[in-house]
Amino acid sequence: MKTLFVLLRFIKINHQYHLRPVKNTLFLVLIFLAFTSCSFKGVNRYKNITFIEDQLLEKLPEKKLNIFAPKKSNGDNDVLIFIHGGSWNSGKKETYNFLGKRFARKGVVTVIIDYPLSPEYQVHDMALASAQAVKWTDQNISKYGGNPGKIFLSGHSAGGHLASLISVRDEYFDTLQYNNPIKGAVLIDAAGLDMKWFLEQMNYEPGTEYLVTFTDSPEVWKDTSPIYFLDENDPPILILMGEKTLPGIKLTTERFLEKYREIVPEPDFHVQKGKKHKPMIVQFINTRNKVYDWILEFMSQ
Template sequence: MPLLAGCSGVEVINALTPAGQTQAFDSIAYGELPRQRLDIYRPQGADGHAPVVVFLYGGTWREGERQDYRFVGRALASRGIVTVVADYRLYPEVRYPDFVEDSARVLAWSHRHIDQYGGDPHRLFVMGHSAGAYNAAMVALDPRWLAAQSLSPDILAGWIGLAGPYDFLPITNEDARPVFDWPHTSSDTQPINHVSDRSPPALLMASHRDTTVNPIRNTAGMARALRAHGVAVTEDYADRTSHVTLIASLAWPLRWLGPVLDDIDTFVHDTPPRTNTGADNAQ
């Protein structure tokens, strides 16, 4: 779903979310293709010890632009977090699993290069909203995607899902069906089927008012699955938000909707660094 259902709303919340004491680095390539680009937002004075969040936006894997989410980068950077906001390829240019592969490439690039921007690669998190939360969950839970980058999910200190679809078969969303080749969609596409004892800690957030992605089946269900494997998980619901305003509440004018930014801040800063940084055989 497009953020706030129109560019004018995005422009307003971006304009009203101050950059403050942050710096931005725009249009950095993490791959060779046009949509394989990312922006970095960092707190001024970041010295290599700052935690890092890689953010992946939603849009039913059909739409979205990283520039629409400047407010996310600025909000997190204002809390001392180096933030990567990335584009990835979309339908109909690609179908599953290409956007998951792009997400793994973003994480691999961040793991290997974010120290140049003041971030600590041992304090690396992946975060997504809606379809982006699906991407985040897949790279955090299913080792094959980072394995293609000579890495593993052990590089992650944790992952953050906002209103994510983690268990959505049979596919009822008409826009999502061709993305996943419905009705031939394999259960292997579902993040909930990749939870294991080695999964990184998670912060899962949703709204009880969400009519787009069922929070009981998806957020609560994922939380149960993680806990059943002994994985630390924080589960929060922001009752005044909708599916879209859950992420929009990071913008300065909408923070009254709920403590979403505060909860992310607390999770990121309170989660210990990952001690096992995963295989990295790249030269």
């Protein structure tokens, strides 16, 4: 709304002080409204809701989530849970409030979560916390206008890894004694899809780099690599990758796709021309970006 007020103020000043005339004023306003039309739809915001009580399963710390829901949500709206990136050791849900608001204005009840980070916690803890967020959402989202039968999971970078891992491997939901309710996964330039292969290639010194998160154990590397758990019972997956993303992400995504095509011969996969890793999530600031259409179409199917 502030941007619209600025535009109208500019038009008023031009008329009041007889500066260079603004031609076709009504046309300019109509163009502006068309460009930002979804931004005027109301959104209900619910901040810092606890979905993990401290010491859940005697290991996980208290964690919270934010919910963004269309004001006219009726209990049948699609639900999207988003897990942020940050190399498994940084990031917070507040950074992605823009994503929640934009999806809500497109009719999707959106949940943005926090999860425990490295070095205090390791990858299994992060995946378990993410599964708990899905469980909480399934049990509570109807109060916020979402349909628990339409829960989709997404993430960027490290968040894409966690989203894919708990979508295809039910161990984390089994630990929570809960059935996996995920209807589909949206991976945005996901890291770690074959972390075992990647760490073997990199040959890091013990206790350094990603090994703080994934431990020094090759068994853990495999246990937390989604590529090794793909089967025909998995929910559908939409995969988005930047053409100029990080080499490790590109190589592990290609390996993941090779395996995935054995199950889904024509996967829902988009390479975004010219995009590097960070711009793959920054692009969502633009409400008219084509990625929204891809994701909404994927969820509608």
